[in-house]
Amino acid sequence: MDIIALLKSFIYLAASSLLLPVMFILSCLAVWMVVYAGSFAGLWFARKRLPRPVDAMEAAAGNDLSLFSLPVRRFCRQLSRLKTGSHPDIAALNLLRETEHCMWKSLDHLKLLIRIGPGLGLIGTLIPMGTGLAALSQGDLTRLSGDLVVAFTTTVVGMALGLISYLFFTIQRRWVEEDIKNMALICELQMPRIENKGENR
Known part of the structure; x- marks a missing residue:
């Protein structure tokens, strides 16, 4: 038995079997991106309605x-309801760190999609190209053209998902950095009040 021919057949079958899952995942991700774009637009409009520029120090000190x-x-409401014990400063800092961790974690799906989208697009390109070349060797131009259409469209979808995800991630990363800065400032300003509340218990 020719081991090399057997391995070639196995790899060809394994690669060909990946085409359908790749196309299905790309389709699901494209639908998800359309839905996510709607929620992103809602966040963007909500932030555009906020007054600019904002003196964060003055607004936080005035509790506006x-x-x-x-x-x-939301963080300020959680901070005001904070149950203080013997270490109120540590409790407030822990709340800040947990909130910061959750905010950064909420961007993980975009970070993954930046890489996954083009990767799936490349896989969806190479698999039909292989079957298309096999069809070309047999003179089947109809199958070749169909495989090329699949190859190029999966590339376009994968690259588009990666680019749009990178755009959304870049903008939302700036929002998260701004929010964390304001949260840290508010936490610093509210710390004496929290400590006094803990001492009065």
């Missing part, structure tokens, strides 16, 4: 939370 974004206002 309407000037901040929704994540910052």
Whole structure:
């Protein structure tokens, strides 16, 4: 038995069997990206309605939370309800770190899609190219043209997913950095009040 021919057949069958899952995943990701674009637009409009520029120090000192974004206002409500014990400063810092971790974690799906989209597009390109070349050797131009259409469209979809994900990630990373800065500032300003509340218990 020719081992090389057997391995070639196995690799060809394994690669060909990946085409359908790759196309299905790309289709699902494309639908998800359309839905996510709607939620991203909602976040963008909500932030555009906020007054700019904002003096974060003055707004935080005056407890005017309407000037901040929704994540910052939610953090302030959690901070005000914080149950202090013997170490209120550590409790406030822990809340800040947990909120920061959750905000960065919420961007992981975009970071993954930046790499996964083009990777799946490349896989969806190479598999039909292989079957297309095999069809060309047999003179089947109809199958070749069909395989080339699949190859190029999966490339376009994969690259588009990666580019759009990178755009969304870049903008939302700037939002997260701004929100974390404001949260840290508010936490610093509210720390004496939290400590006094803990001492009065």
